[in-house]
Amino acid sequence: MGQIQWMDEVLKRKDQLLKQSFELLSIPSILDESTAGPGAPFGRNIAKALNYLLDLGRKDGFITKNFDGYAGHIEMGKGEEYIGILAHIDVVPAGGGWTSPPFSPEIRDGKLYARGAMDDKGPTMAAYIAMKIVKELALPLSKRVRLIIGTDEETKWRCMNHYFKFEKMPVMGFTPDAEFPMIIGEKGxxxxxxxxxxxxxxxxxxxxxxxxxxxxxxxxxxxxxxxxxxxxxxxxxxxxxxxxxxxxxxxxxxxxxxxxxxxxxxxxxxxxxxxxxxxxxxxxxxxxxxxxxxxxxxxxxxxxxxxxxxxxxxxxxxxxxxxxxxxxxxxxxxxxxxxxxxxxxxxxxxxxxxxxxxxxxxxxxxxxxxxxxxxxxxxxxxxxxPAHYIHEDHPLISILSTVYEQQTGEPAKLLTTGGGTYARVLKTGVAFGPVFPGKVETAHQRDEYIEIDDLLKATAIYAQAIYELAQS
Ligand SMILES: [Zn+2]
Missing domain, CATH: 3.30.70.360 (Alpha-Beta Plaits)
Structure with missing residues (x-):
């Protein structure tokens, strides 16, 4: 097999990525305990967004599982160990003053505007399409790959407490819920x-x-x-x-x-x-x-x-x-x-x-x-x-660094933070995108957006990362 052109593979699926991002972004998946019920602990709309993704996964031939509406996963491959990609589909309330309605996604000047475009439904769809690329290319993998979907990241992380009662930790993984190149450490x-x-x-x-x-x-x-x-x-x-x-x-x-x-x-x-x-x-x-x-x-x-x-x-x-x-x-x-x-x-x-x-x-x-x-x-x-830190020598860091450098031509500077990211949930995990260095962080803000080019770039990076990690 020749060199894989990851960006070409993403561009072949650009329409699909945008269409499905629009559909996911149209669901106002804000915590709403007044509509909570069986299978929907955080309300009807969060359950709807989770089911939307799991349905998509099932139709595309992945193995899916719903954990009582608290979380879900979409999985492919075989092997004892698995690589985890941890994303979330809940969003913070929209607030006022938006140029276009927050749950009616719209593209203006190459930017996709909607609540959740950056945090974290856009990157979630990027990771999903990335998995699909690896699946459709029928690349040989030695580990399973699993997209883990959280539903309560913006409040109490009850989703992941529930999920990891039933599932073991991935051998390593990343979360597309902060910054590139990657955040390897977080203060206690x-x-x-x-x-x-x-x-x-x-x-x-x-x-x-x-x-x-x-x-x-x-x-x-x-x-x-x-x-x-x-x-x-x-x-x-x-x-x-x-x-x-x-x-x-x-x-x-x-x-x-x-x-x-x-x-x-x-x-x-x-x-x-x-x-x-x-x-x-x-x-x-x-x-x-x-x-x-x-x-x-x-x-x-x-x-x-x-x-x-x-x-x-x-x-x-x-x-x-x-x-x-x-x-x-x-x-x-x-x-x-x-x-x-x-x-x-x-x-x-x-x-x-x-x-x-x-x-x-x-x-x-x-x-x-x-x-x-x-x-x-x-x-x-x-x-x-406790503080969270993945040592620079860990294969997770070297693999993600190489992927990032190959695809962007930029050095993969390793970051740490005093804030918390979702990566902390994973025993061996880092935050990996979606915000590129020098770009505006729009999460939680009015007129939240992600640049389409960055969304495509992130998808290509995730696809290669999934392939390389699952092969290692
Ligand atoms: Zn987030």
Whole structure:
């Protein structure tokens, strides 16, 4: 057999790829538990999108299996071991402001627009057509190849928890759900809450009672708003003046507002993903820095000091004494994303830490516990996903690198991330496309699109990758 012209094979199937992408993209497969039922745990439309793909696979002569509507797979070949390609057909809600309706796919200027075009239905169809090419060329394979279809990637990954209760892990694989050339490592993700209960404050000599401190709604975002309610006998005029001066001095936006029995302070920050906490502007930390100079009730004061002493200017864990890095995954980062304080009731701070490969997590937690003990809070609700890293020497990396370099003529730079990708589901897996270097990541955005040329290029890369991996 001569050299296979992978792109020629893709171009022969371009109409089919586009037609089937359009059909899959037309199903609004957003999580909707109100229409959940047997075989459709995440709602009718997600089940419809899963069945659409499985039907396609069956008609094309693959072996398919549906796992109670949680996940499915499309398989070919023989052999004890299998290569896994992990994709997902659920999408995030469309939001408003689209140029063309998000579930009526449309091509403009060589770009395919639709919710899911980039994340992840376009790449899912690319991987499917890639498998079909390998099948139709009747190439000899020593392993099975399986497209694993997830349905709950955008929320809780319940799909894959269910799937891998029944199926063993692929020997290796990739997910077309992030970036090219490939992401071989992902930091470990540690989340927890610092909590404590509060007693009714004694007001006698204090100027202000910290009645309420509210900031942030998601642990994996830098909070962009902080709202504080102060009660008591303090000088309202002076408070407002000092707050305004503070905002001015630090070039912050916000205001103070007086009501019957309290003063409300609002401070605006800048949201950013938690894996780069220093790139946002944490509204809660800026608010705490202001309040740390005020006379507050004892418990309010302790809460503010906890934030000021342990979290302000501590995006890499400096003030908790937990800075660390390794040369595989880089530095530990820390985001305090949610703050809730209610005088006389309770206090909570939700923390998200992203750590390198070398971190000893038990020791890390113990260290933090010691550093916050004096503020009368304790750690609870610990959630940990270990770091994920595939060694550069693994055949998966060398095979995918070679395929990528042959098809693009570009070096296959190996990437790592502080964010999480779907590849983490696989014991031996990397994220491999679909976003090419220098291209815009449109996932989750209004007017999401994928360039048709990139979709075709990705299909050719996946086809060769499947062939080479299943032969190895
Ligand atoms: Zn995705």
């Amino acid at each position: 993700l540690l989340s927890f809450k610092l909590v404590g209960s509060l007693t009714t404050p004694n007001v006698a000599n204090d100027e202000w009672i910290l009645d309420e401190f509210w900031s942030g709604e998601r642990i994996n975002l830098v909070p962009d708003l902080a709202i504080v309610k102060l009660k008591g006998e303090g000088d309202v005029f002076q408070l407002k003046e000092e707050f305004q001066a503070y905002l001015y001095e630090h070039r912050l936006n916000g205001y103070a507002e007086e009501a019957d029995d309290h003063v409300t302070l609002r401070l605006q920050g800048i949201a950013h993903h938690a894996f780069e906490p220093d790139r946002g502007l944490n509204a809660a930390l800026a608010m705490a820095r202001f309040l740390s100079n005020m006379r507050l009730d004892a418990e309010g004061h302790r809460f503010i000091q906890l934030i000021a002493d342990r979290f302000v200017d501590s995006f890499f864990g400096e003030k908790l004494g937990i800075q660390q890095k390794d040369d595989r995954l880089g530095v530990l980062t820390l985001n305090a994303g949610v703050f809730r304080y209610r005088s006389g009731e309770s206090q909570e701070i939700h923390v998200n830490i992203r750590h390198p490969l070398s971190t000893d997590v038990d020791q890390l937690i113990q260290q933090i516990e010691e550093m916050v003990a004096e503020y009368q809070v304790y750690i609870t609700d610990i959630d940990h996903l």
